[in-house]
Amino acid sequence: MKTYGELCCGCMACINVCPVHAIQRVVDEKGFYSVSVDSEVCINCGKCLSVCPIHYTQEERKPEMHEVQQIYAVQAKDGEKRLKSQSGGAYTLFAKAILEDQGILYGVSFEKNEAVYIRVDEINKLELLKGSKYIQANMGNVIEQVESDLADGRVVLYAGTPCYVEGLLKCLKEKRVRTSNLYTIDLVCHGVPSPGIFKDYLSVLENQYEEDVHSFNFRDKLFGWGDHVCSYKVNGKKFFSRDFVNIFYSSVCLNESCYVCRYSSMHRVSDITIGDYWGIKESYPDMDDNLGTSLVILNTEKGKELFECIKDKIVYQRTPASDCKQRNLMSPTEKSEKYDEFWQLYYERGFLKAVQEYCDYKGKEERWASELYESLCAQLEEGKINEVYLYGIGVTMMQILYHIQESNIDIKIIGLLDRNEKYVGRRYFGYEVVREQMLLDSEGSIVICSKSENNTSIILKRLQSKKEYENMKFVCLKSSWNTVEK
């Protein structure tokens, strides 16, 4: 029997239709959830292939797919909801509408360092589904549960990557389950990184801290929606890092099926497709508040019906397809040229070597932030500074700001400074980012928060050469970044 081995997306539809239980769930050598077929038990009935999303070409699939009907930029009116969701909070509102109708949700929660599907039937558990977990999800046995809920006449909302949605739909069709009560939402999807790589990453962190890592957030909006930064807690303290983001975008450890994804198109498998509405700044500047805007694509009548239920809770704008700039609605993410080299190094020398070489992995950066913070406190104690601008938007700066906020030290921050236009006007921890050139006739000190001595001296020279800063005092913080092996 033909199997799809490396191209398995992990939807587990095949396991659910195999009449002789010849298919087992496995974790493959790259750490992805996959399946293995026992050829001794297999009777070659072909049911597994008939439900396998990977088995069909884009052309073969087209008649079953929905052509996009309406596209919206959406923001939940409730800002709190938006902060906790990955983009504009659209999913949460659809989910609430289903729960209010006594319906059931199936979505992805983060439990024991894994992205796992769960069933949610009460509002206080909806929190678990909020936010994207940027790794492949473990389907567990939810297909069976969806089947049983639909058989009981319950309304069900299933959300996931398009390949998982198709696996579910094909499985239900094969089993002749009525789907009139089923609503589906799929994500615009960049691809799913290996859960095994993610676990390796957490192990490295836990070894470094010699403590468990908690509350991992795959995209902390504290930095604003446009900036992708993860956060986690160790011993109650929060830390920020871009390391897993860099791993995600380096395109060396997405599932093989993602690089040939057949769903990267405007023909969609679900009733509704959601994603980030990139390009909101250019298309609808009035809506651009950097808290997140959802892209909501309605593909079916059911999708439109669900959208009607949330309309009074959102700010929305109908938009043409050309305005929503989403590469993964056009083509799959490209595999990195270094993909094979990455995995070879991973097998031979392990996670850390591979990500340091191919994913711009920095490691425990907050160590330097802590040193910079201590240096700041020392300057305060010596009375060298009082009212300050902090210079240098980045993870290090955010970490310093977090330390300042947690410790309540007596420092007056007038604002944050950067030369990059992109950050100007944004607020972090309540402080506004001001462009270098806008500090005319100001007083106070400028504290340069760069961990690298070299960088610090470049910034210092630039600022000191400007006439308008001649009344200001410059303070350079110190860390051991340049003197220790990173």
Ligand SMILES: Cc1cc2nc3c(=O)[nH]c(=O)nc-3n(C[C@H](O)[C@H](O)[C@H](O)COP(=O)(O)OP(=O)(O)OC[C@H]3O[C@@H](n4cnc5c(N)ncnc54)[C@H](O)[C@@H]3O)c2cc1C
């Ligand atoms: C792996 C991955 C890649 C993505 N790539 C893109 C992209 O390239 N472009 C883009 O615009 N958007 C992408 N998204 C979607 C985006 O992050 C937001 O989920 C989306 O914008 C909806 O935001 P929201 O605030 O409405 O909902 P959210 O609160 O973010 O939640 C949406 C739903 O996503 C489900 N979910 C979370 N993690 C997973 C997972 N690992 N697998 C399956 N379902 C999951 C949750 O159960 C919930 O039902 C991706 C999401 C994931 C999980």
